[in-house]
Amino acid sequence: MEDFIRRMPKSELHLHIEGTLEPGLRDRLAARNGVTLPSRPAYDFHDLTSFLVGYYEGMSVLVHEPDFYELAYAYFEKAAAQGVVYAEIFFDPQGHTSRGIPFGTVIRGLRRAQLDARRVLGLHSQLIMCFLRDFQAEYAMATLLESLPYKDWIVGVGLDSDERGNPPSKFAAVFARARQEGYLLTMHCDVDQQDAVQHIRQAVMDIGVDRVDHGVNILEDSELVAEVKRRGIGLTLCPVSNRFVTDGTKSAELRRLLDEGVRVTVNSDDPAYFTAYVLENLVTVQQELDLTRDELVTLQRNAIEASWAPPAVRQEVL
Numbered sequence: 001m002e003d004f005i006r007r008m009p010k011s012e013l014h015l016h017i018e019g020t021l022e023p024g025l026r027d028r029l030a031a032r033n034g035v036t037l038p039s040r041p042a043y044d045f046h047d048l049t050s051f052l053v054g055y056y057e058g059m060s061v062l063v064h065e066p067d068f069y070e071l072a073y074a075y076f077e078k079a080a081a082q083g084v085v086y087a088e089i090f091f092d093p094q095g096h097t098s099r100g101i102p103f104g105t106v107i108r109g110l111r112r113a114q115l116d117a118r119r120v121l122g123l124h125s126q127l128i129m130c131f132l133r134d135f136q137a138e139y140a141m142a143t144l145l146e147s148l149p150y151k152d153w154i155v156g157v158g159l160d161s162d163e164r165g166n167p168p169s170k171f172a173a174v175f176a177r178a179r180q181e182g183y184l185l186t187m188h189c190d191v192d193q194q195d196a197v198q199h200i201r202q203a204v205m206d207i208g209v210d211r212v213d214h215g216v217n218i219l220e221d222s223e224l225v226a227e228v229k230r231r232g233i234g235l236t237l238c239p240v241s242n243r244f245v246t247d248g249t250k251s252a253e254l255r256r257l258l259d260e261g262v263r264v265t266v267n268s269d270d271p272a273y274f275t276a277y278v279l280e281n282l283v284t285v286q287q288e289l290d291l292t293r294d295e296l297v298t299l300q301r302n303a304i305e306a307s308w309a310p311p312a313v314r315q316e317v318l
Ligand code: ADE
Pocket: 016, 019, 048, 055, 160, 161, 162, 188, 190, 241, 269, 270
């Protein structure tokens, strides 16, 4: 089965590029840029909040445009070797602009890596810009405006970071403006967060997102399940990530969503931290749920259907 999963052309829709920073590259960039990291282990955590501390510390080694290029290109190489043919990658501009790194430095490095990955590895990708929900909505709005000169390089916007006390509704105006600007919309509704179902309801019903990142708690509300099915909204699940930040992979929930016909997909989230890229995530759920080949193909079809790939790319990777 692992061989079948490896050979299956795969799409990844939930991947934080800063979460692909492996310890080796992090330490090389730290030395190159004269950045001193805390001696505490960054890759040791037990929940979302403690994970995010190491995640933001880790990204402080990214300073110059080539650093962002190297980060992204290393991910693309890894993904291509696992059979990923299409990837939508999140980036967190505020994780960098808040440290004085210009927006243009970040996106130009990522963009150059995308073009090289397309040319050299045959891997298609698109960028999704995430706002950090633990910052003020005004800063998200300023970031949205800052992105507009690069609009052609960004397919949509998302919302990530610490969800506690930071509901989707806090960013309603930002997402309304993003929609007006032509961006597609997604948001993290992390697993087992406080008010998880209300957050999913706000994202789907009030903000009108096109996709939900995680969102497994939707199973607690059958009306919402029916609504996402009706609209064909995809849920980007991240099984191994769940094991680190909650109490397990939530594969039983994946099975229920799959059986209900919800457009669920399997993704890696922050693979350098959770030590599992998309292949390992798929192998994990296949083993836990004894998924058939047909079910694995359904997951991949869901990913393409829930993706924001342009028609030509869709056809090529289907
Ligand atoms: N930022 C990076 N990874 C994240 C995650 N798993 N949840 C919320 N914000 C994140």
